Amino acid sequence: QVRLVESGGGLVQAGGSLRLSCAASPRSLSGNAMGWFRQAPGKEREFVAATSASGAITYYADSVKGRFTISRDNDENKVFLQMNSLKPEDTAVYFCAARRSTIHYAGTAYDYWGQGTQVTVSS
Numbered sequence: 001q002v003r004l005v006e007s008g009g010g011l012v013q014a015g016g017s018l019r020l021s022c023a024a025s026p027r028s029l030s031g032n033a034m035g036w037f038r039q040a041p042g043k044e045r046e047f048v049a050a051t052s053a054s055g056a057i058t059y060y061a062d063s064v065k066g067r068f069t070i071s072r073d074n075d076e077n078k079v080f081l082q083m084n085s086l087k088p089e090d091t092a093v094y095f096c097a098a099r100r101s102t103i104h105y106a107g108t109a110y111d112y113w114g115q116g117t118q119v120t121v122s123s
Contacts, residue, residue, distance in 0.1 A: 001112075002024055002025075002026075002027060002029070002032075002098050002111075002112040003024065003025050003026070003112075004022055004023070004024055004096045004097070004098060004112055004113065004114035005022070005023050005024075005025075005114055005115070006020060006021065006022050006094065006095065006096045006114045006115065006116060006117040007020070007021050007022075007023070007117060008020040008021050008117060009093075009094060009117030009118045009119045010118075010119070010120070011120045011121075011122065012086055012119075012120070012121055012122070013121070013122050014086060014087055014088055014121055014122065014123050015085060015086065016086050016121070017082070017083060017084045017085075017086065018083045018086065018119060019080060019081070019082050019083070020036070020080065020081040020083065020094055020096075020117060020119075021078055021079075021080055022034070022036075022078060022079040022080070022081075022096030022114060023076075023077060023078050024077045024078070024079075024098065025077070028074070028077060029072070029074065029077050029079070029098060030053060030074040031053055031100075032053055032098045032099055032100060033050060033051065033052055033053055033098070033099040033101065033102055033103040033104060034050065034051050034070075034072060034079040034096065034097065034098055034099070035047065035048075035049065035050035035051075035096075035097045035098075035099065035103075035104070035105070035107075035110055036048040036049045036050070036070060036079075036081045036094060036095070036096060036097075037094070037095045037097060037107050038090075038092035038093065038094045038095065038119075039092055039093050039095070039116075040089075040091060040092040040093075043092075045095070045107055046061065047059075047061050047105045047106070047107065048060070048061055048064055048068065048081070048094070049061065049064065049068055049069075049070040049081060050070065050103050050104065050105055051070045051071070051072055051079065051103065052102065052103040053102075053103075055071065055072045055074075057103050058070055058103075059103060059105050061105075063089075064083075064090075067083065067084050067085045067086075068081060068082065068083050068084070069081070069082040069084075070082075079096060081094070083119070086119075086121045087121060088121045088122065088123045089121075090119060090121050091119060091120050091121050092118075092119060093116040093117065093118050093119075094116060094117050094118075094119050095113055095114055095115075095116045096113070096114040097110035097111075097112060097113050097114070098110060098111060098112040099111055
């Protein structure tokens with residue numbers, strides 16, 4: 001079993017930046033693909049970004065490409081989402097997820113989920 005805990009969310013003005021972190025315990029995430037997803041009020045959960053186990057391969061949703069960067073530190077069992085040039089439409093609860101297999105963009109493919117962290121972008 002893997003427990004994922006997100007942090008780093010908050011309130012930011014449009015154009016600002018936030019860095020989300022996802023910490024895993026108790027075991028290593030080094031063999032897992034990791035993803036970030038988000039869910040806005042009244043909307044379905046959507047894919048944001050994903051990284052392979054090594055970090056060599058990354059996927060991004062078109063809506064965040066060029067603004068968000070996913071990275072990981074396997075020594076610290078953490079995954080990060082650097083979010084720049086934030087827009088009001090980025091407002092959502094952001095979730096970290098782990099998959100016991102290769103990188104994937106579908107939420108249904110992930111095995112473990114965190115509780116989420118709120119990101120609010122004001123205009």
